[in-house]
Amino acid sequence: MTRKGGNPAPDQPVSIASVARRAGVSIATVSRVINGIANKASADTVAKVREAVAALDYRPSSAGQSLRQRKSRLVAVLAANMANPTMAAIAASVEVALREKDLVMVLCDTHDKPELQDEYLKEMRAQQARAIVLLGAVASPLLAALRGSTTPLIFVNRLDPGGGASPFVGIDNDAAGADMARHALSRGLVRPAIIHAPLTSSATRARVEAMARVYAEAGHPVPPERRLGPPLRDHLAIGHHAVRLLVEQGLSCDAYLCTGDLIAFGARKALVEARGDAGSAPFFGFDDNPLNDWVAPWLSSMRIPYAAYGEAIVDLILSENGEAPRQRILPHALVIRPAAGEG
Amino acid sequence: MTRKGGNPAPDQPVSIASVARRAGVSIATVSRVINGIANKASADTVAKVREAVAALDYRPSSAGQSLRQRKSRLVAVLAANMANPTMAAIAASVEVALREKDLVMVLCDTHDKPELQDEYLKEMRAQQARAIVLLGAVASPLLAALRGSTTPLIFVNRLDPGGGASPFVGIDNDAAGADMARHALSRGLVRPAIIHAPLTSSATRARVEAMARVYAEAGHPVPPERRLGPPLRDHLAIGHHAVRLLVEQGLSCDAYLCTGDLIAFGARKALVEARGDAGSAPFFGFDDNPLNDWVAPWLSSMRIPYAAYGEAIVDLILSENGEAPRQRILPHALVIRPAAGEG
DNA sequence: AAGTAAAGGGAAAACGTTTTCCCTTGGCGT
DNA sequence: ACGCCAAGGGAAAACGTTTTCCCTTTACTT
Structure with missing residues (x-):
């Protein structure tokens, strides 16, 4: 109801080219406007592009972006054991924090097995994941190899089994x-x-x-x-x-x-x-x-x-500019419940 | 230790081209061998390619694949509320089943809000998700629009709020x-x-x-x-x-x-x-x-x-050849626990 | 012995982006 | 008047696949 015509575009053949055509500008210009490159488009060009984008309900293809930029918006979360409610809680928290930064969570269950963890690490390398969050890492060959790469590796709860001072989120x-x-x-x-x-x-x-x-x-x-x-x-x-x-x-x-x-x-x-x-x-x-x-x-x-873990983790992922790999130690508190009358 | 040289390839500049070079064949041939196209490669060509793939630890870039085939290996799971252990259980089950078919789970928490659900649906369209699993769908504009697309939509627990006889997994x-x-x-x-x-x-x-x-x-x-x-x-x-x-x-x-x-x-x-x-x-x-x-x-x-949901869901996703949208009704059973002695 | 089919394999297009060059204007300082 | 710089914008390359055409060789049929 909010849009004028009936333009739902059945299956998304709407590429940046169609937007460019509609706005009467070049593909390059559309890309620049979308990515907010300053000093590269006049006010009305920007307006025209925005109009076209809205009208066509355009959203850049992730595949195209990933291919070009050699990195995706995917963040992998490898959980040691999803059956544990704790892992689910962390995952939920991470998901919310990622969403805020326009990132997408891929959740994997390694069942605490090195082979499976490696399998996922390999997959995520193929996906060019933006970062990999290890919720309870286990030592594995590929993990060691990946430590040298540029992909941020965030260790949660358990320290890096490789021993290095890798980015970490957890309690003391x-x-x-x-x-x-x-x-x-x-x-x-x-x-x-x-x-x-x-x-x-x-x-x-x-x-x-x-x-x-x-x-x-x-x-x-x-x-x-x-x-x-x-x-x-x-x-x-x-x-x-x-x-x-x-x-x-x-x-x-x-x-x-x-x-x-x-x-x-x-x-x-x-x-x-x-x-x-x-x-x-x-x-x-x-x-x-x-x-x-x-x-x-x-x-x-x-x-x-755990609810605060997400933010800390995403912080660590994005502040990869940082040199000294930082550790985020969050506060703990003992909650006493009376062992008293249950009957 | 298992490989000969020290060839870890720091950051994955290993593309299909490098494999082709090493195997002494064309890019096309490598692709065909990898994808198991019959009648298109002699035995020793296959062997050479496999050797190169193994040696370089090559894995096709998902971005390249998605771009070309206009669909990714991502399956979105939109959960209404991850805080509910039930949702986590289903997600875990789906993840395992997907892994078996070489698919990857993207988990999103819609918090039961239509706007958020739409936001995710949009994102997943951009990702060219292979399928979208709705763990407790809520009615939303984009959901209606997507129903006409070719992307399989699987409804779990709650029926399609749009009323149609969409693919469904749940109990009676x-x-x-x-x-x-x-x-x-x-x-x-x-x-x-x-x-x-x-x-x-x-x-x-x-x-x-x-x-x-x-x-x-x-x-x-x-x-x-x-x-x-x-x-x-x-x-x-x-x-x-x-x-x-x-x-x-x-x-x-x-x-x-x-x-x-x-x-x-x-x-x-x-x-x-x-x-x-x-x-x-x-x-x-x-x-x-x-x-x-x-x-x-x-x-x-x-x-x-719930542990059986994953398989049923993935079945439904892959059997998209099917015409009549099927419903998978799984068995339920009342577990009686004595309300007796809790003291 | 000629013709045909099949097997084996390569060149190149296409997918949708981002980004690097490059070109054209105007406006400014000298 | 002349040179320069900045702003605005376009053409095209590159990213890594898959797949459609091709072409060559061999084997088989008549």
Whole structure:
């Protein structure tokens, strides 16, 4: 209704040439006007071009642009595991931030497998992706190779497994782990179980080490049998398995420190299954998914500002002018939920 | 280590021309070998080309391909709301299925807003997307225009708001709603509350109508005051708000039939806040997120096979040869969880 | 033995941009 | 008057594919 004629242009045969024709100018001029090149078009030329663009509902073909400029508007996000709500939250945040800058998100699930990650990296090189965001990177051959290229590589949550000081967005996992342990100690919880994901993730490693360190320094070292990290991929299974082990061995704990909320979910379920109730030892997790308030009022969790990740990541992508690769460390905060009355 | 020389090719200046040069054949031949055109290359030509491709780690530029073929390998997935774990689950499933067919997923969050949806549709037209998957479509001008184009449009969960019999993947929401109501009736629950999302979604509408119909036919019509659909966007808030209203009005129910799990989460929380416990009336939801088993053992839910959606969707995209636009109706199943002992 | 078909392969056009040259005006300073 | 510079704008190259014509050689049919 807002446009004059019925000019929907069925399938988009509308190229820059047609715009140029309608505006009575050259292709070059249209391109310049669209891209806002100053001093290259008079006021009425600009007006004519704009009119034609609007009338034809023209939008430059991405293929043409990519080909010419040797780079696309695509930004790849390689997530280690989309089943984890955390990844979804970050992806959502990134998407919004990218949209603002007229970039487009391509989302891939690497399932934490190096081969698959490489496959995607290859694909994204073929797509001439503007940047690649790694939500939980794993070491892989192509990743190493790509580190030398001009394509910005942004590491999120987990540091670059290659070791270099690559651009990074995340929290201070050491501080966060320490904070959690100190809080537990302050509540007199001196016999915790530490249940964690595989230590291949730098984030997990830092959290676990910080907790153990703080406990050791406080004179309550956590012995190996209370440090559990089953080599499973599924966080729920990790927690479940760990607590079952704990129960079988008759080890009692006064707190469950988990490196992820999902692990805590699994842990608690195993406990309920084993004893009929969840006991009185509080559960601690990381991530603090928004749903926790609704379905896990028993879970204290380290809140990580995932909603702010998108902006930080896109910032890092665009400020590629920067020399020293910067790290964006965002604030964390422990959200305490009363382990109290659930009945 | 697996390749001979140190030939990582820093930034991908490796085009089809370089492959042709190395193999000692023409560009055309390389293209044909890569695309598997039969009867156009002798055995050793093929071998030479393959060798060169492998040695140079060549992969065709997507931009070049898209430009020439006037279509890209991108498939757009427009999700109404990525914060909903359901959407994330479907997206994950689609991604896997696409990968298998060498397609790439572009994920966009329309936030259920027509303008944003149109913005994305426009972008995807510019990208010459191979297909567009609408995870909860909303009516919008460009959507109507696109329906006439050759780009496949796949509607998921919600039917095409334009009314046409467009390709669709989802469950039989009418049957599912009826099943749920019948189950509740069979348990003697005759005073249910029906709490639902905005009825702009065809899926929600069908569920609600089926429930109401079954109850009415059984001689227990559900009066308006027990049918609640606050016009909020957030499902959690919908459920919360609805139950608060119910409580304030002193209306008692013996079951909570919610059109989504998140709504049930909100509903139960409001109930706990109001009375101190969750009462004995069972909760019912739709979607049955895998996490329910871990964090919501009190919630019965209509399981929807989201993991199977990806394959069905990709099938529909590729079988565009088909004439009669097909609908893929997947099976649903009510998962009963004992509302029993939560203490 | 001639004619024909098929196999194998190359040259070049086309896809839609952006950008580098180049040309033409006017206006200005000397 | 002369030279210069800036503004405004066009022609054409280049980006990397796929595909349509071609052309040559070989094998097979009559």
